Amino acid sequence: MGLCESAWVLRVSSHRVFFFWYAQESSAGVWVDRYLYHMRLSDDVLLDVMARFQAEMVKGLGRDTNPTATVKMLPSFVRSLPDGSEKGDFLAVDLGGSQFRALEVKVFNDGRQSSQLESKFYPTPKEVIQGSGAELFSYVADCLSDFMESRNLKHKKLPLGFTFSFPCKQTELEEVRFLLSWTKHFKARGVQGTDVASSLRKALQKHKDIDVDVLAMVNDTVGTMMTCGYDDPRCEVGLIIGTGTNACYMEEMRHIDLVEGDEGRMCINTEWGAFGDDGALDDLRTEFDRELDLGSLNPGKQLFEKMISSLYLGELVRLILLKMTKEGLLFNGKVSAALLTKGKIEMKHVSAMEKYKEGLSNTKEILTELNLFPSEDDCIAVQHVCTIVSFRSANLCAAALAAILTRLRENKKLLRLRTTVGIDGGLYKTHPQYPKRLHKVVRRLVPNCDVRFLLSQSGSAKGAAMVTAVAYRLAAQRKQIDAVLAPFVLSLETLRDVKNKMRTELEYGLKRETQDRATVKMLPTYVCGTPDGTEKGKYLALDLGGTNFRVLLVKIRSGRRRSVRMYNKIFAIPLEIMQGTGEELFDHIVQCIADFLEYMGIKGARLPLGFTFSFPCRQASIDKGTLVGWTKGFKATDCEGEDVVDMLREAIRRRNEFDLDIVAVVNDTVGTMMTCGYEDPNCEIGLIAGTGSNVCYMEDMKNIEIVEGNEGKMCINTEWGGFGDNGCIDNIRTKYDKEVDEGSLNAGKQRLSESLRSKVSDQKSIPRILFSSFSFSFSRVLQETVKELAPRCDVTFMLSEDGSGKGAALITAVAKRLHNIGQK
Numbered sequence: 001m002g003l004c005e006s007a008w009v010l011r012v013s014s015h016r017v018f019f020f021w022y023a024q025e026s027s028a029g030v031w032v033d034r035y036l037y038h039m040r041l042s043d044d045v046l047l048d049v050m051a052r053f054q055a056e057m058v059k060g061l062g063r064d065t066n067p068t069a070t071v072k073m074l075p076s077f078v079r080s081l082p083d084g085s086e087k088g089d090f091l092a093v094d095l096g097g098s099q100f101r102a103l104e105v106k107v108f109n110d111g112r113q114s115s116q117l118e119s120k121f122y123p124t125p126k127e128v129i130q131g132s133g134a135e136l137f138s139y140v141a142d143c144l145s146d147f148m149e150s151r152n153l154k155h156k157k158l159p160l161g162f163t164f165s166f167p168c169k170q171t172e173l174e175e176v177r178f179l180l181s182w183t184k185h186f187k188a189r190g191v192q193g194t195d196v197a198s199s200l201r202k203a204l205q206k207h208k209d210i211d212v213d214v215l216a217m218v219n220d221t222v223g224t225m226m227t228c229g230y231d232d233p234r235c236e237v238g239l240i241i242g243t244g245t246n247a248c249y250m251e252e253m254r255h256i257d258l259v260e261g262d263e264g265r266m267c268i269n270t271e272w273g274a275f276g277d278d279g280a281l282d283d284l285r286t287e288f289d290r291e292l293d294l295g296s297l298n299p300g301k302q303l304f305e306k307m308i309s310s311l312y313l314g315e316l317v318r319l320i321l322l323k324m325t326k327e328g329l330l331f332n333g334k335v336s337a338a339l340l341t342k343g344k345i346e347m348k349h350v351s352a353m354e355k356y357k358e359g360l361s362n363t364k365e366i367l368t369e370l371n372l373f374p375s376e377d378d379c380i381a382v383q384h385v386c387t388i389v390s391f392r393s394a395n396l397c398a399a400a401l402a403a404i405l406t407r408l409r410e411n412k413k414l415l416r417l418r419t420t421v422g423i424d425g426g427l428y429k430t431h432p433q434y435p436k437r438l439h440k441v442v443r444r445l446v447p448n449c450d451v452r453f454l455l456s457q458s459g460s461a462k463g464a465a466m467v468t469a470v471a472y473r474l475a476a477q478r479k480q481i482d483a484v485l486a487p488f489v490l491s492l493e494t495l496r497d498v499k500n501k502m503r504t505e506l507e508y509g510l511k512r513e514t515q516d517r518a519t520v521k522m523l524p525t526y527v528c529g530t531p532d533g534t535e536k537g538k539y540l541a542l543d544l545g546g547t548n549f550r551v552l553l554v555k556i557r558s559g560r561r562r563s564v565r566m567y568n569k570i571f572a573i574p575l576e577i578m579q580g581t582g583e584e585l586f587d588h589i590v591q592c593i594a595d596f597l598e599y600m601g602i603k604g605a606r607l608p609l610g611f612t613f614s615f616p617c618r619q620a621s622i623d624k625g626t627l628v629g630w631t632k633g634f635k636a637t638d639c640e641g642e643d644v645v646d647m648l649r650e651a652i653r654r655r656n657e658f659d660l661d662i663v664a665v666v667n668d669t670v671g672t673m674m675t676c677g678y679e680d681p682n683c684e685i686g687l688i689a690g691t692g693s694n695v696c697y698m699e700d701m702k703n704i705e706i707v708e709g710n711e712g713k714m715c716i717n718t719e720w721g722g723f724g725d726n727g728c729i730d731n732i733r734t735k736y737d738k739e740v741d742e743g744s745l746n747a748g749k750q751r752l753s754e755s756l757r758s759k760v761s762d763q764k765s766i767p768r769i770l771f772s773s774f775s776f777s778f779s780r781v782l783q784e785t786v787k788e789l790a791p792r793c794d795v796t797f798m799l800s801e802d803g804s805g806k807g808a809a810l811i812t813a814v815a816k817r818l819h820n821i822g823q824k
């Protein structure tokens with residue numbers, strides 16, 4: 001079915017039409033059809049190829065599956081189509097297709113999407129593209145220098161967009177690009193796995209008379225999509241059918257596991273040429289495909305490309321004709337030396353033989369040049385071979401493209417997709433029938449997609465210039481961003497200085513004579529022991545001070561069945577309660593406890609309770625805590641200077657509905673240390689980096705001067721949030737920190753905690769781009785910096801899965817255990 005050419009319709013008068021019908025029905029046509037049966041792909045087979053390719057795309061997008069995927073789905077970091085704001089003069093280099101050229105691209109922001117291109121072609125001699133990598137890049141640099149000379153541009157500092165049409169892994173638009181593998185007719189040594197962008201930069205630096213900034217590197221598919229996108233904003237697919245073949249398209253960020261962020265879209269370079277390199281298409285590959293691959297520069301690689309692109313179709317035809325001739329089916333079985341020569345039949349020959357009018361005479365001429373002395377039937381048969389080979393190419397291309405179009409439609413949750421595909425490439429541009437065949441098959445495979453095929457008029461270089469313009473804009477923006485953020489970048493030396501100042505403040509807080517004016521309060525917690533596994537029983541725990549207020553029931557088992565099970569309910573603390581009266585706040589807390597006890601059906605039980613109260617409290621004992629000062633947006637009145645345990649007991653009494661045995665009040669850092677200590681007895685520090693920030697640790701009693709006794713250890717709640725309130729770190733405080741502090745509820749207080757938080761919360765003053773990377777890299781930076789500043793400390797960071805509520809219950813259990821021992 002696939003091969004029908006609808007010759008009937010067009011021109012009834014000339015014998016050509018008759019010839020085609022005849023070829024189809026002629027004996028030559030029939031035996032060739034049979035001979036190449038496996039190359040004629042039905043729509044069912046194409047739909048199956050489409051489904052296989054869709055599965056490969058998903059594999060390539062997945063973080064875990066990408067390493068083994070053949071279709072690499074490479075993020076291009078191009079996140080948007082040109083928006084018309086691009087402007088300026090750019091240089092562009094276009095390497096990887098059949099022609100290597102250097103260009104000057106002028107983009108005018110005149111609202112008419114106008115641009116001007118000047119270019120010069122340069123040969124790509126075999127010894128250069130298959131020589132050493134260094135020679136290749138210095139050749140590119142020489143050509144660019146020659147071009148700039150010819151255009152009198154040597155005096156200008158110009159940004160360069162580099163179209164490099166090979167599979168490259170990259171990290172950001174203007175950052176490194178690792179060449180994954182050469183394809184097509186390129187095979188320069190020492191380049192694979194290296195950063196191509198820096199190789200080009202190095203080669204250009206040798207030219208002291210030119211000043212070029214390699215700002216963006218794109219694949220030719222991406223360049224083509226951007227070029228066409230400049231004229232048609234619907235263009236979201238870039239397709240190359242040339243020496244090689246490939247496609248890119250705009251994918252949803254949420255589907256791209258390899259890049260941080262879920263918002264918006266990014267252009268994915270599919271590198272579909274490698275489809276089937278894992279054997280996925282072996283049922284469709286013929287002996288001729290296998291033979292061609294064995295004779296290629298990269299056997300076993302780019303198998304899909306080798307069934308489609310112009311570098312290979314001519315050779316496929318040669319291998320088929322050679323076998324037919326050896327079997328006596330053509331040219332009376334006389335094989336010529338030319339027919340035995342690899343690469344003797346090229347794409348231009350195939351296209352010429354398939355021309356409507358002069359196809360037959362071209363065929364005769366070409367076969368004669370190959371010393372084959374063809375009969376008319378031979379010519380017809382050879383033409384038919386060409387048609388079958390190029391038709392299969394268009395069919396396979398259509399199947400993969402249809403898979404991409406279907407994905408776009410599904411990503412947008414549309415019943416019908418209307419889109420534009422930007423195309424370039426010699427095969428598509430020069431083969432007489434190719435575009436029509438491709439369009440027709442695509443429309444048959446995806447009838448619910450209205451596809452406009454837009455041929456790129458100026459090649460991918462204009463697109464590369466667009467991407468460069470975006471990179472230029474981003475680079476300029478990045479410079480501004482970096483300038484704004486420079487004060488936030490603290491050198492190791494500055495961090496060491498902060499560390500030493502913190503050390504001084506810690507000791508300040510521990511000493512009796514300086515404790516009362518210390519900014520780092522170093523508050524004793526009366527937690528002296530960690531769980532020893534004998535704890536057991538049911539405990540209530542409250543967790544107030546983080547993002548949410550939680551009430552928990554904690555069941556602790558000891559011995560062989562040692563375990564901790566928790567049931568909890570999260571309650572909101574409305575702003576008017578956080579900033580109302582103390583009585584209202586504690587009544588609200590007791591209301592939540594009542595709801596929880598009701599919900600758990602344990603209203604009558606007088607359970608021991610641990611109260612995680614994550615604000616600075618001066619404690620006189622485990623169950624006494626006087627609030628030093630509110631932080632983190634809390635401002636309830638009549639609380640500062642009050643014992644919060646008493647206030648809770650008062651509120652319970654006021655409610656007169658149930659009674660609880662409040663055994664301990666703990667800071668969330670202490671609860672966290674205890675929670676992790678239950679799993680790892682080495683845990684002796686608790687760190688909170690959340691709404692607020694604070695740390696506690698086990699200090700030797702002999703160093704805690706305000707508490708009697710020198711034996712053993714006690715946990716100290718440092719309340720390091722106050723560090724710097726005396727101005728000792730003003731040298732690193734930025735105007736943004738000051739702005740946040742002035743706008744906070746407790747200006748001048750909690751400078752460290754606020755500045756840590758401000759870096760997270762007040763995004764308005766910090767550009768968005770930083771935020772996204774900030775979140776990903778917080779714990780990593782913390783751990784790496786600790787390693788640098790305390791190299792002799794081997795620190796394990798253990799994330800507390802259960803929060804500090806569990807810790808509060810454990811502390812209550814330990815306190816109860818110690819209390820019971822004391823009673824005996």
Ligand code: 0WK
Pocket residue numbers: 094095096097098099163165220223240241242243244310424425426427458459460461
């Ligand atoms: C023209 C584009 C270039 C791309 C080429 C592909 O400007 O970037 O590589 O098309 O077609 P080919 O020259 O391989 O036929």
Ligand code: BGC
Pocket residue numbers: 096097164165166167183184219220221240242243244245246247271273305
């Ligand atoms: C390369 C692609 C390129 C395509 C078209 C393939 O061989 O792997 O990166 O886009 O050729 O030039």
